[in-house]
Amino acid sequence: MSLLSIRDMKTQIGQYHVLHGVSFEVPEGGVFILLGRNGAGKTTTLRSIMGLWQPSPGSVMFQGRDIAGLATADIARLGIAYVPENMGIFGGLTVEENLILATAKGRFDPARLRRIYDLFPALEKFWTKQAWSLSGGQKQMLSVARAIVEPRALILIDEPTKGLAPSIVAAMGEAFREIAQTTTILLVEQNFNFAKSLGRDMAVIDDGRVVHSGTMADFAADADLQGALLGLSA
Amino acid sequence: MDKFGEILHRFGGVNLLPVALAAIAFVLIGAPSSWVTLTVAGLAMGMMVFLMASGLSLVFGLMDVLNFGHSAFISFGAFIAASILAALGGWLDGGVILASAALALALVGAITFGLAAGLFFETVIIRPVYRDHLRQILITMGALIVSEQVILAVWGGTPFTVPRPAFLEGAWIIGDVSIEIYRLFAFALGAVVFLGLMVLLNRTRIGLLIRAGVENREMVEALGFKINRLFIGVFMLGSALAALGGAMWAGYETLITPALGAR
Numbered sequence: 444m445s446l447l448s449i450r451d452m453k454t455q456i457g458q459y460h461v462l463h464g465v466s467f468e469v470p471e472g473g474v475f476i477l478l479g480r481n482g483a484g485k486t487t488t489l490r491s492i493m494g495l496w497q498p499s500p501g502s503v504m505f506q507g508r509d510i511a512g513l514a515t516a517d518i519a520r521l522g523i524a525y526v527p528e529n530m531g532i533f534g535g536l537t538v539e540e541n542l543i544l545a546t547a548k549g550r551f552d553p554a555r556l557r558r559i560y561d562l563f564p565a566l567e568k569f570w571t572k573q574a575w576s577l578s579g580g581q582k583q584m585l586s587v588a589r590a591i592v593e594p595r596a597l598i599l600i601d602e603p604t605k606g607l608a609p610s611i612v613a614a615m616g617e618a619f620r621e622i623a624q625t626t627t628i629l630l631v632e633q634n635f636n637f638a639k640s641l642g643r644d645m646a647v648i649d650d651g652r653v654v655h656s657g658t659m660a661d662f663a664a665d666a667d668l669q670g671a672l673l674g675l676s677a
Numbered sequence: 678m679d680k681f682g683e684i685l686h687r688f689g690g691v692n693l694l695p696v697a698l699a700a701i702a703f704v705l706i707g708a709p710s711s712w713v714t715l716t717v718a719g720l721a722m723g724m725m726v727f728l729m730a731s732g733l734s735l736v737f738g739l740m741d742v743l744n745f746g747h748s749a750f751i752s753f754g755a756f757i758a759a760s761i762l763a764a765l766g767g768w769l770d771g772g773v774i775l776a777s778a779a780l781a782l783a784l785v786g787a788i789t790f791g792l793a794a795g796l797f798f799e800t801v802i803i804r805p806v807y808r809d810h811l812r813q814i815l816i817t818m819g820a821l822i823v824s825e826q827v828i829l830a831v832w833g834g835t836p837f838t839v840p841r842p843a844f845l846e847g848a849w850i851i852g853d854v855s856i857e858i859y860r861l862f863a864f865a866l867g868a869v870v871f872l873g874l875m876v877l878l879n880r881t882r883i884g885l886l887i888r889a890g891v892e893n894r895e896m897v898e899a900l901g902f903k904i905n906r907l908f909i910g911v912f913m914l915g916s917a918l919a920a921l922g923g924a925m926w927a928g929y930e931t932l933i934t935p936a937l938g939a940r
Binding site: 525532 | 882888891892895897898900901902
């Protein structure tokens with residue numbers, strides 16, 4: 444059984460129909476990549492899963508339960524974390540406060556905290572600093588760390604490498620590989636090389652519909668398909 | 678510049694402003710006794726305004742709600758406290774304990790009303806117009822007008838005399854310095870509320886949520902918190918603080934009219 448199964452999800456924002464019937468399945472474990480051109484509907488898909496925009500017809504099954512129509516907070520409590528494109532960190536709060544807010548009981552599990560320090564050493568260094576003073580890469584690390592400070596079944600991550608230096612992108616890739624050992628990641632990414640190095644399964648979304656799904660290995664080997672769906676040249 | 682900002686922040690940041698103003702006033706006034714008298718008077722007045730305005734700031738900051746009806750809570754708080762004090766008029770001259778009890782009941786009455794009115798206001802009037810500033814202005818202005826008319830209907834248009842406990846009357850004279858006791862009380866109460874709010878916002882999980890909610894409501898929801906409940910709580914707190922400020926202001930003015938809040 445899939446961890447997340449989306450069937451015919453349609454989302455309308457104001458008067459605009461953004462998703463016209465998105466369907467795909469995210470298997471449990473590993474990194475699932477959602478690819479697509481700008482404006483294809485990738486971010487809307489993640490936000491709709493998270494309940495930040497309410498999808499109309501269709502279903503969003505998570506661990507066998509339909510979560511479409513649930514409040515965002517209830518979806519989060521089921522074990523889905525969200526790392527938005529803009530990182531969504533609270534700049535006026537310290538690194539520690541940002542993380543403690545994401546804990547269920549207001550205190551850290553020492554083992555999880557150690558894991559966060561190991562994955563993102565900069566966060567330990569800037570523990571008491573206000574988050575606005577962090578660099579773009581450190582903010583992204585904080586955003587991801589917030590998603591793993593508690594056990595989650597699924598993490599939705601939206602374009603985490605955007606605007607980051609190559610060294611930070613590489614570190615982020617390592618972190619995602621480690622996180623994916625225990626948690627499923629649904630990753631929206633424009634950086635195809637980064638996505639290719641991480642993903643096992645994937646789907647391509649275009650104009651609010653899934654136009655291709657399969658394994659990343661097959662897609663990475665088909666330059667014509669990449670060109671047709673993503674506009675990538677060989 | 679960043680270093681200067683960091684140093685300023687370490688020594689109190691914006692909280693240094695009143696200290697700096699007091700220092701400037703000391704130079705301008707010249708006479709130390711007049712300076713102490715005026716400074717205490719100014720601080721007391723500032724604390725009462727703080728009580729009334731802090732709720733407005735919380736509600737605007739967290740909920741992005743322009744509540745023009747906030748002053749209705751101030752007026753109601755003033756009239757409810759004044760009515761309780763008037764009803765318990767005999768207690769006010771019956772010794773410190775009875776007078777204190779009357780004062781406490783008046784303040785608790787105002788706060789309780791503020792909490793209940795805040796709950797009603799948020800759920801019935803504000804909730805349908807979230808994210809729509811124009812409608813917020815219109816509907817809260819309307820609610821303010823209705824509130825003033827309700828006060829007029831209940832308490833009448835004649836200025837209402839607010840009795841004060843005897844132990845808050847008069848002034849302490851220390852040398853050439855005269856400090857009105859009621860102003861000192863207002864300052865102390867305001868300071869306690871200020872410290873309480875500081876502890877709430879900076880030392881509790883609720884405070885952390887409020888500060889996070891001010892920045893990014895959506896993300897707070899995505900972390901698993903129902904921000905609507907937080908909104909209701911903050912709105913009730915803001916309304917209660919306004920009512921408490923109104924009650925204190927009523928005791929300060931001793932003669933109040935339905936337009937007190939709007940003024």
